[in-house]
Amino acid sequence: MSAILVASNRGPVSFSLSEGGDLTMRRGGGGLVSGLASVAADTDFLWVCAALSEADRDAAAQAPGGRLDRAGHGTGPVRMLDIPAATFHRAYNAVANSTLWFVNHLLYDTPNSPNFGMRFRREWESYRAYNRAFAEALAKDAAADARVLVQDYHLTLVPGMLRAVRPGLRVAHFSHTPWAPPEYFSLLPDDVSAEILTGILGADHAGFLTARWAGAFMDCCEALLGAEVDRASRTVTHEGRTTRIGVHSLGVDGEAMRARAREADVEAHLRALRDKVGDRRLIVRIDRTELSKNIVRGLLAYQEFLTAHPEWHGRVVHVAFAYPSRHDLPEYREYTAAVQRCAKEIEDEFATEDWDPLILNVHDDYPRSLAAYRLADVLLVNPIRDGMNLVAKEGPVLSERGCALVLSREAGAADELARDSLLVNPYDVSGTAEALHAALAMPAEEREFRCRKLAVAATALPPRRWFADQLAALDALSPLPR
Numbered sequence: 414m415s416a417i418l419v420a421s422n423r424g425p426v427s428f429s430l431s432e433g434g435d436l437t438m439r440r441g442g443g444g445l446v447s448g449l450a451s452v453a454a455d456t457d458f459l460w461v462c463a464a465l466s467e468a469d470r471d472a473a474a475q476a477p478g479g480r481l482d483r484a485g486h487g488t489g490p491v492r493m494l495d496i497p498a499a500t501f502h503r504a505y506n507a508v509a510n511s512t513l514w515f516v517n518h519l520l521y522d523t524p525n526s527p528n529f530g531m532r533f534r535r536e537w538e539s540y541r542a543y544n545r546a547f548a549e550a551l552a553k554d555a556a557a558d559a560r561v562l563v564q565d566y567h568l569t570l571v572p573g574m575l576r577a578v579r580p581g582l583r584v585a586h587f588s589h590t591p592w593a594p595p596e597y598f599s600l601l602p603d604d605v606s607a608e609i610l611t612g613i614l615g616a617d618h619a620g621f622l623t624a625r626w627a628g629a630f631m632d633c634c635e636a637l638l639g640a641e642v643d644r645a646s647r648t649v650t651h652e653g654r655t656t657r658i659g660v661h662s663l664g665v666d667g668e669a670m671r672a673r674a675r676e677a678d679v680e681a682h683l684r685a686l687r688d689k690v691g692d693r694r695l696i697v698r699i700d701r702t703e704l705s706k707n708i709v710r711g712l713l714a715y716q717e718f719l720t721a722h723p724e725w726h727g728r729v730v731h732v733a734f735a736y737p738s739r740h741d742l743p744e745y746r747e748y749t750a751a752v753q754r755c756a757k758e759i760e761d762e763f764a765t766e767d768w769d770p771l772i773l774n775v776h777d778d779y780p781r782s783l784a785a786y787r788l789a790d791v792l793l794v795n796p797i798r799d800g801m802n803l804v805a806k807e808g809p810v811l812s813e814r815g816c817a818l819v820l821s822r823e824a825g826a827a828d829e830l831a832r833d834s835l836l837v838n839p840y841d842v843s844g845t846a847e848a849l850h851a852a853l854a855m856p857a858e859e860r861e862f863r864c865r866k867l868a869v870a871a872t873a874l875p876p877r878r879w880f881a882d883q884l885a886a887l888d889a890l891s892p893l894p895r
């Protein structure tokens with residue numbers, strides 16, 4: 414029995430099968446996982462996650478009592494849930510990533526999608542089953558007065574399901590994404606949007622990264638559920654229960670990042686990058702190849718900047734990291750191709766014998782991206798919409814030249830970083846091109862001064878603090894009617 418439990422789709426470790434048939438463990442990927450893994454070292458909690466591959470399933474089946482030890486990857490146990498592959502595929506790819514992610518990031522191309530027909534109903538049923546598997550595992554492992562922290566859009570139904578079987582638990586849900594306004598969230602069938610909102614309201618505390626996303630969630634509860642919303646005290650009351658709404662931003666652990674960025678592998682990449690870039694100025698972007706990250710418009714803006722400012726030809730290089738992501742979804746495969754097409758156009762138009770205007774990296778290479786942060790003069794972060802965006806926070810912390818930050822006003826991070834960055838409308842390609850020019854033209858002292866302030870803001874709320882705040886929010890609940 415555990416006193417603290419964390420539930421997330423992706424866990425802190427993943428397994429692969431070696432040629433000799435042995436299971437080897439490595440650290441899981443993704444922003445949420447790295448943030449939580451850094452706290453896992455000093456807090457003892459049970460981490461409940463999904464088995465994401467056959468090797469994960471094998472490892473889970475072999476673990477005594479179903480609990481794996483994440484030895485060497487932080488302390489404490491992990492329970493990986495063996496969810497049937499077809500159910501997992503429908504819940505994760507079709508509902509979580511193609512529906513809920515699209516709704517909350519406003520990604521639909523509405524004349525063509527979404528289509529909520531019979532097929533969606535089957536997918537929705539799988540999403541329910543997948544959420545039920547988590548709720549059952551948590552109910553089984555939670556001690557009498559345990560605190561349970563449920564993460565993200567994959568698991569919106571878990572709080573309600575868990576409350577139904579274990580009403581004594583203290584349950585929090587946290588959304589790491591934005592939340593859509595009611596007029597967009599209501600694209601979902603009415604019963605589905607109601608089930609999602611009611612599912613989250615099964616928690617005692619529902620957390621969001623910014624006041625804007627928390628506000629949109631409350632607006633949805635009021636408009637679509639008819640719930641009673643008190644915006645001053647940030648509470649939502651529905652069917653006799655009250656849920657507190659919390660705003661907890663997330664930053665980076667500056668010390669740990671700086672230490673990692675000084676390791677030998679990063680130094681080697683730094684030397685290679687310096688050789689390539691020479692005394693040219695460097696514009697960097699680092700993203701998963703994710704529709705919401707707006708990489709194509711970022712490249713178009715760089716192209717327009719080069720067209721409008723020929724004085725920069727030969728004097729600037731753009732290094733764009735676009736790591737593979739969610740390739741099971743056709744939209745992501747097509748988007749990856751569009752990024753590559755756009756990069757080729759820029760090469761064809763501007764490259765000369767001794768100048769490569771753009772270096773596109775499409776393979777996952779964390780140490781290389783840390784080297785790029787260190788060398789950046791300008792960091793471009795232009796998502797269509799983003800829950801927070803930690804790249805905007807990591808860059809200023811690691812930059813050694815005092816980088817200027819060109820930042821989308823639609824990223825959650827803009828709430829904290831607006832004053833010292835160059836804010837852009839992510840759809841405004843010309844505006845972004847001009848911001849790139851302004852960032853390069855900014856006097857060095859001003860860039861360095863702004864960058865120092867950005868780094869202070871970025872490190873104010875490290876994951877450790879975010880996690881402690883989630884637990885404290887559950888401790889502070891008792892005066893509410895339950």
Ligand code: G6P
Pocket residue numbers: 423442443444445446565589590738739
């Ligand atoms: C977003 C979500 C995280 C997720 C990450 C990677 O940041 O908020 O929960 O871990 O994307 O996505 P993936 O589908 O690769 O787990």
